[in-house]
Every structure is written in structure tokens, then in C-alpha cells.
Amino acid sequence: MLTLTLGEVAFRLAGYDFRRTAATLHQLAPFYRKPTVPTGTVYFRRPGPQTWTGRVIWSCLEYLHLHPNPYTNEAPITGVYDGNGFRNETGGTDWDLAVAGDSFTELGHLPCAHLFTSILADQTGLAFAISESVAPGR
Secondary structure, eight states: OHHHHHHHHHHHHHTOOTTOHHHHHTTSOGGGSOOOEEETTTEEEOOSSEEEEEOHHHHHHHHTTOSSOTTTTOOOEEEEEOTTSOBOTTOOOOOSEEEEESHHHHOTTSOGGGSHHHHHHHHHOOOEEEEEOBOTTO
């Protein structure tokens, strides 16, 4: 029993993840992961830079083990987040407007061309960056 206890303590101190939670979580699109980087004293944003490619809704349902999965024909997309956690697939750094909001703002299950900020950018000629920001407890 002492050996097991010492082993448990050693692995916990080393931060070993027996359930492989971090690796499993990264199979999900960033859209379904909670923002974890503090922004000020109240809000959090997504970490960056990061890129994820796959079927967004399908991967979430697989992660939750919900079967049958009705999204078998979902098209894969690529989501690109810059170093500030903005869903910024153009790679621009000189924005005219930055939009922060909830999941409706980020729309992580849509390709970049279908985002309302991309459509507004095309129609107005302004450069947009978008981010989902959440308060603790959400």
C-alpha cells in the first residue's frame, strides 16, 4: 500500500495525465473548448496561435460518445487562431475592428468565408478580427 501511495503522489507531482484528458480535449475544435487565457481580471480568451482541421460538430458528438452521429456528411473546416486567440484566418495584424462576444460571434463550426465578420469585411472593406470571450462560471 505504501508503494502505491508513493507512486500516486509521485505521478501527481509530475503532472502525469492518466486519463489523457489534454490529448483527448485537443481532438475537439477550439470552438468547443473553454477559453483559458486570462484577459484582464474577468474575461478569458482562447490560447494562440493554433490551427485545427476537422469536422467540428461530428468531432464533438464523437467526444461525447453520442451515437448514432447524424453529422457523418459534415464537411471539414480549418480554424486558425492567431497569437492573441482571435479567429484570424487571414493572418492580418492591422485591424479596423475587433469583435469579441459569445459563440455566435466566433461561429466555430463555419468556414471563415461564411462568418458574418468575413461578410461584413468584404462588403465594407474593413479588416475584422473575432474572438469569443467568456466570464468565469460560464
